[in-house]
Amino acid sequence: MNSPQIMVVEDERVVAADLEMRLRRLGYRVPTIVSSGEEALCRAAETNPDLVLMDITLTGQLDGVETAARIRDSLEIPVVFLTAHGDPTTFQRAKSLEPFGYILKPFDERNLHATLEVALYRAQMEKKLKQREEWLATTLQGIGEAVIATDGKGSIAFMNGVAEVMTGYKQEEAAGKGLSEVVRIIHEETRQPMESAAVKALRDREIVRQGDRTLLVAKQGREIPVEETASPIKDSKGHVTDVVLIFRDISERRRTEATLRLLSLTDELTGLNNRRGFLAAAQQNFELAARNKMGVFMCFIDLNGLKQINDSLGHEKGDQAIISTAEILKASFRTHDILARWGGDEFAVLALDVTNAYSEESFAARLRESLEHFNSRAGLSYPVSFSIGVVRCDPNRIYSLNELINIADQRMYAQKREVTNSRSQKGA
Numbered sequence: 001m002n003s004p005q006i007m008v009v010e011d012e013r014v015v016a017a018d019l020e021m022r023l024r025r026l027g028y029r030v031p032t033i034v035s036s037g038e039e040a041l042c043r044a045a046e047t048n049p050d051l052v053l054m055d056i057t058l059t060g061q062l063d064g065v066e067t068a069a070r071i072r073d074s075l076e077i078p079v080v081f082l083t084a085h086g087d088p089t090t091f092q093r094a095k096s097l098e099p100f101g102y103i104l105k106p107f108d109e110r111n112l113h114a115t116l117e118v119a120l121y122r123a124q125m126e127k128k129l130k131q132r133e134e135w136l137a138t139t140l141q142g143i144g145e146a147v148i149a150t151d152g153k154g155s156i157a158f159m160n161g162v163a164e165v166m167t168g169y170k171q172e173e174a175a176g177k178g179l180s181e182v183v184r185i186i187h188e189e190t191r192q193p194m195e196s197a198a199v200k201a202l203r204d205r206e207i208v209r210q211g212d213r214t215l216l217v218a219k220q221g222r223e224i225p226v227e228e229t230a231s232p233i234k235d236s237k238g239h240v241t242d243v244v245l246i247f248r249d250i251s252e253r254r255r256t257e258a259t260l261r262l263l264s265l266t267d268e269l270t271g272l273n274n275r276r277g278f279l280a281a282a283q284q285n286f287e288l289a290a291r292n293k294m295g296v297f298m299c300f301i302d303l304n305g306l307k308q309i310n311d312s313l314g315h316e317k318g319d320q321a322i323i324s325t326a327e328i329l330k331a332s333f334r335t336h337d338i339l340a341r342w343g344g345d346e347f348a349v350l351a352l353d354v355t356n357a358y359s360e361e362s363f364a365a366r367l368r369e370s371l372e373h374f375n376s377r378a379g380l381s382y383p384v385s386f387s388i389g390v391v392r393c394d395p396n397r398i399y400s401l402n403e404l405i406n407i408a409d410q411r412m413y414a415q416k417r418e419v420t421n422s423r424s425q426k427g428a
Contacts, residue, residue, distance in 0.1 A: 002029075003027050003028055003029050004028055004029070004050040004051065004116075004120055005028070005029045005030070005031050005047065005049040005050050005051075006023055006028045006029070006030055006049060006050065006051050006052070006053055006116065007030070007031060007032055007033075007034070007040070007043065007044060007047060007049040007051070007052045007053070008020060008023070008030060008032075008033045008034075008053050009033075009034050009035070009037075009040045009052060009053065009054045009055055009058065009064065009067065010033065010035065010053075010055045010082070011035040011036065011055060011057070011058050011059045012055075013035075015055075015105075016033045016035070019033075019053065019082075020033060022109055022112060023053075025109075026109070026112070026113050026116075028116070031043075031047040031049055032047055035058065035059055036058055036059050036060035036062070037058050037060050037061070037062025037063065037064065037066060037067035037070075038060050038061065038062060039060075040052070040054070040058075040062075040067050040071070041062075041067065041070055041071065041074075044071050044075055044077060045074075045075060048075070048077070049077060050077075050078075050120060050123070051077065051078050051079070051080060051100070051116065051119060051120055051123065052068070052071060052077055052078070052079045052080070053080050053082055053116075054067065054068050054079050054080065054081055054082060055081075055082050055083060056081055056082070056083040056090060056094060057083065057084075064081065064083070064094075065081075065090075065093045065094055065097065068081070068094075068097055068099065069097055072097065078099075078100040078119055078120075078122070078123040079097070079099050079100060080099060080100050080101035080102070080103060080115060080116065080119050081094050081099050081101070081102045081103065082103045082105065082107075083102075083103075083104065083105065084104070084105040084106075100118075100119035100122055100123060101115040101116070101118065101119045103115055143160070143162070144162065144248075145162060145246050145247065145248045146159075146160065146162040146163035146165075146166045146167075146246065146247045146248065146249075147159070147160045147162070147163055147244065147245070147246055148160075148163050148179070148182075148183065148198070148244075148245045148247075149242060149243070149244050149245075150179050150198060150202075150242060150243045150245070151241070151242055152202070152239070152240050152241045152242060152243075154178055154179045154180075154198070154199060154202055154243070155176055155177065155178060155179070156174045156175055156176065156177050156178075156179060156182060157175065157242070158171070159171045159174055163247075166216060166218060166224060166226075166247070166249060167182050167183060167216070167218055167219060168218040168219030168220050168222070169182050169219055179196055179198050179199060179245070180196065180199065183196045183198070183216065183245070183247075184216070184217040185214055185215065185216060185217070185226075185228075186215050186217055186223075187213055187214070187215070188213035188214065188215050188225065189213055194210075194214065196228065196230070196245065197209065197210050197228035197229060197230035197245060197247075198228075198230040198243045198245035200230065201230035201231065201232045201240075201243050201245075202232065202240055202243055205232050205234070205238075205240050206232065207229070207230065207231050207232070208228075208229070208230045209227070209228065209229045209230075210227070210228050211226065211227030211228060211250070214226055214227070214228065216247065224249050224251060225249070225250050225251055225254050226247045226248060226249060226250060227247060227248050227250055228245065228246070228247040229245075229246045229247070230243055230244070230245045230246075231243065231244050231246075264276065264277075265277030265280065267340070267341040269319060269322060269323065269341070270322060270323055270326035270341050271326070272326050272329075272330075272339050272340050272341045272347075273338065273339065273340035273341070274340060274341060274343075275340060275342055275343055275348075277340060278338060278339075278340030278342070278348055278350075279401075281338050282338050282350045282401055283401055285338060285350065285352055286350065286401045286404075289352055289353070289393070290393075290399075294352065294353050294354075295353060295354035295355060295358070295392070295393070296350065296351065296352060296353075296354065296392070296393040296404075297349075297350075297351040297354050297358070297360070297363055297390060297391070297392050297393070298348075298349070298350055298351075298390070298391050298393065298404040298405060298407070298408040299348070299349040299350075299351065299363070299364075299367070299388065299389065299390045299391075299408055300342070300346065300347070300348055300349075300388070300389040300390075300405070300408040300409045300411070300412040301325065301329070301346070301347040301348075301349070301367070301386045301387070301388055301389075301412065302345055302346050302347075302386055302387045302412055302413070302416055303321060303322060303325050303345040303346075303347070303384070303385075303386050304385040304386055304387060304416070304419065305382075305385060306318055306321060306322070306344075306345040309321050309382060313381070313382065317381075317382070320380070321380075321382070321384055322341070322345065324374065324378065324380070324384050325347060325384060325386060326339075326341065326347070327374070328367075328370050328371055328374050328384070329347060329349060331370055331374075332366065332367055332370040333349060333351060334351075336352060336353075337349060337350065337351045337352055338350040338352070347386075348405070348408075351363070354392075358392075359392070360390045360391065360392050363390050363392075364388045364390050367388055368388070371384065371385070371386065387412050387413075387415045387416035387419055388412060388415060389407075389408045389409060389410065389411030389412025389413070389414070389415060390408060390411065391404055391407040391408045391411065
């Protein structure tokens with residue numbers, strides 16, 4: 001292992017020679033000795049020593065303090081000051097640079113060695129810490145979730161790229177701001193401001209997770225559904241020194257869930273509600289209509305002859321007959337009425353807010369008119385035909401939705417039997 005290199009910056013030749021001798025005796029290498037600040041900057045860049053031993057009083061335009069500041073800022077080389085001046089003003093100037101050591105002349109060799117070893121060890125540890133921080137920052141920049149770190153007072157110290165995109169704030173713009181200034185959270189339904197999970201973690205000193213109806217409001221006003229997790233960082237005494245907030249955009253998950261919900265409630269062939277979707281929507285609207293004593297019709301429709309169409313013309317034509325029935329129903333009812341493919345060849349309709357002028361007979365007659373109009377224009381190789389069962393909800397009587405469905409279903413099958421019997425008699 002090579003011994004550390006220490007560059008000496010000293011404008012007194014005798015002192016510089018003595019320093020070089022002592023340093024070599026202690027096992028250090030001395031790549032160069034310079035007497036001015038300007039020369040120190042050039043030689044430090046060329047030799048890249050492990051440490052600079054810097055006299056504060058130098059010849060030339062730059063004194064030791066200014067030279068040390070430039071070496072620190074441009075080369076990140078640790079500096080130990082060496083001076084015969086112990087006055088408070090000089091000490092404060094040197095102290096403001098946070099040097100790695102400060103040695104007063106005259107000094108003994110043991111003091112010199114101890115100061116240099118501590119400085120070199122500290123420089124090594126700080127270098128490792130910086131590498132670790134850079135590795136961590138690179139890792140945090142690369143993950144797909146937004147990460148924000150705050151200090152113990154809730155001021156932002158770090159944001160990764162995802163957090164910048166989601167909040168609309170750049171790291172430089174957000175640094176030092178209070179978390180609530182940058183991370184604005186509101187409730188999706190009430191629209192009221194919410195505490196961020198990080199604010200709660202600071203206060204409660206525990207991990208906080210939240211994501212139920214949580215919206216992040218970006219700088220430009222864009223709203224993003226998010227889940228938040230905030231973890232407090234504690235010191236050895238249990239005091240919270242930092243908080244790490246991670247939040248993820250769940251927009252895509254919301255869209256997927258909405259699609260799955262829609263698929264679970266929708267008939268794929270017709271685009272109408274399926275039975276589950278019908279019951280969910282109908283129950284809520286039926287209860288509302290009952291409370292307000294609104295007119296409600298329940299209608300069951302059965303597509304006649306679907307099996308014969310499938311057997312004689314093929315299932316593609318059978319599917320077309322089902323789709324045609326759905327189109328007739330869509331054309332016959334309003335957008336707020338609830339339509340469904342109940343299953344197979346059966347359909348259900350809950351017509352809402354119907355005036356007293358409509359009777360069950362006139363309601364069924366309107367459907368038949370729509371059916372005749374469709375058949376006259378569709379040009380299909382077979383006529384679409386269906387049986388209808390209708391029941392009007394008497395506002396003065398208490399019904400359940402299931403009761404209405406059963407009555408309409410029974411009436412529909414009664415009509416279907418009549419149609420079947422009529423065809424049988426004609427065939428006889």
